[in-house]
Amino acid sequence: MSHVARPGGPCRCRLHPSGGGASRSVRRPPGDNEGVIARPELPENAETLFRAVAAVADALYVVDAAGRTTFLNPAALKILGYADEDELLGRVSHETIHYRRPDGSPFPAAECPLLRPRLTGETVHLDLDWFVRKDTTQVAVSYSSAPVDLADGRGAVVAFRDISDRLRVRELEASRARIAQAADDARRRIERDLHDGAQQQFVAVAMRLENARRLLAAAPDEAARLLQAAHADLREAIAELQRLAHGIHPAELSERGLISALRTLARRAATPVDVTATDVGRLHPAVETTAYYIAAEATANAVKHAHAHQIEITLARTPQALQLTITDDGTGGAAVSAGTGLQGLHDRADALGGHITLLSPAGGPTVLTADLPVPGPHTER
C-alpha cells in the first residue's frame, strides 16, 4: 500500500502500517498485556482521508462504532492536554474527554450530541461545548461531528477548535457593553435625582422669594416668615445636592484616598462596619474608585438584602495587587447574576484585570473578595 505523506513532524498517528485486508485484526497498544484497551483498525481509504484532513484541520479525532477513539491528530492532542496519543487511542471518547459539564455535573452519554452522527447518520455542529483535558480542567470548543463509515460500522469524525480566546473576547465585549449600559443608567438616575430633588427645591425657594418680595412693604412680618422658610428649604436642597455629589464620587476618595473614604462609608452605614486596613498608600485612581464602589455595594447589599448585624472590611496590599474583603454575618445566598450591582462590580474588576470571588452560602456568612492588580505607586494626581 502507499502511505500519503505524514503531516508535519510531531504527528505520530499510529494507524496500521501494513497493507490490504490484513488490517482487520485488533491490535493492542504496546506494553499493554491484557487488553483493557483495544484499538480497532481503520480501513485504508479512511486512513488516507484522515491523514489528509489532519494536515489542514485544526484538531480532529475519529471514533469507531463503539465510540472508541481510533485516530487523533497533534492539534487535538495539544488542545486536550495530552502528550501521547496512546493515552487516548482505544478509549471511549465520551468517557475520556466529554464526561463532565462545565458546572461539574456528569454529562450522560445518552445526551451527548457528538454521538448522534454515529447513531443517526446526521451531522452535528455546536458553537460551544466543553471538553475535559488531561489535567481535568475544561476547554471551550466548537465542533462539527459527521458520520463516517468504518470497517466495523458507522463511526464519527469530529473536527474541533479551541474557542477559549474567542469566548474571552466575547465576554469582554459583553462586559464592556454592560459597563457602558451601567454608565448610561447612572446618568439617567442622576438626571432624575437632580430634576425631582434639588431642582424642585430650588424652584420652590424661588417662588417663596418672589412672594416675600411682593409682601415686603405691605406685610413685613409675613415676608420675614417666608424668607426664613426659603432659607431652610435652600439649606435642605444644599444637603440634598451634597448627598447626590457624594453618591456620584466621594470627594475624600480623590483627596485623601481609599482608607479615608472607606472610614467615612463605615461611619455613615446603618449597620456597624469595622474597617481594618494596612496603609496601602495612594493607588491608581481607577483602582481606588473600583475598590471603593465594591466595598460600598457589598456593604449596601449586606444591610439591605442580608440583614447583617456586623460588617467587616479589610484592605491589604501585596506588591502586585490590592486585596479587599467584605464579610458580613447576614443571611447569605448572594450571587453575581445579570442585572445586579454585583455583576457591575465584577465587570469593573474585570476591566482592571482583577477579579471578584463571592462565597455566600444560604444562611451566611457572605465573603466577597476582590483582587485588583496595582500598576505601581501613584503619586501625582
Next chain:
Amino acid sequence: MPLRLVLADDAALIRQALAELLQRAGVEVVAQAGNAPSLVRAVEDNHPDVAIIDIRMPPTQTREGIHAALEIRESFPAVGILLLSTHTQIDDAVELFSATASRVGYLLKDSVSDLDELIDALTRINEGGTVLDPKLVVELLTARRRTDPLHALTPREHEVLALMAQGQSNAWIAKTLWITHGAVEKHIKHIFAKLKIPTTTDIHRRVLAVITFLETR
C-alpha cells in the same frame, strides 16, 4: 472695635455673598483672595483677627486651604483660622486641629449661611477657642459600632460630650443645658473616666481628644 477679617475662596460669588453677610453683622472684611498665595499676602499685609479659608482652592481643588492655613499659623500665629468645607471630612478637621493649637475652627459652608452661627464661631476663635461644626460632631456620634463605648453614657453625658466636641467651654455648656458649672465638671469627669480619654482642661486638646476617640472607637 469690629472684627477684622480676610476672606479666601476661589468662588467669587460665595466670597462676595459672605462679605456682604459679614459686613451686615458689623464685621470688617479687610481683604479678599481667590487663591492660597494671595491669601497669605493679604494676611501679611493686613494682620486680620481671623482668616476665613475655603479648603478647596486652585490649582488642584483639594487641600490648598489647609496648607495655606498651616502656613499662616506658622508665620502669623496671632491670626485666627476658620476653615470652610463643602462637605464633612473628619480627616481634614483632625489634621488641622492636630497641627495647630486653638484659635482655629472648621465649619461646613452650609452652616455659614446662618449668620448667628458664623458670628458665634468667629467670636469664639478670636477669643482663643476651637470650633468644630455641630454636623461633623453629629456624624461622629451617630456612627454605629457593635460594642459602642458610648452606650455607657447617660443621655445628659451624651449631650455634654457633643458640646465638648464642638469646642464649647464649660461655662457655655452649663448655660446651654441649664445646669450648674459644678454639674458640668462632674459630667465631664464621668465621661472621661467611662471612655478612658486622657483628661485635659485645655479646650483645644479636649476637642482633639474627643473627636479622635469618636472616630476610632
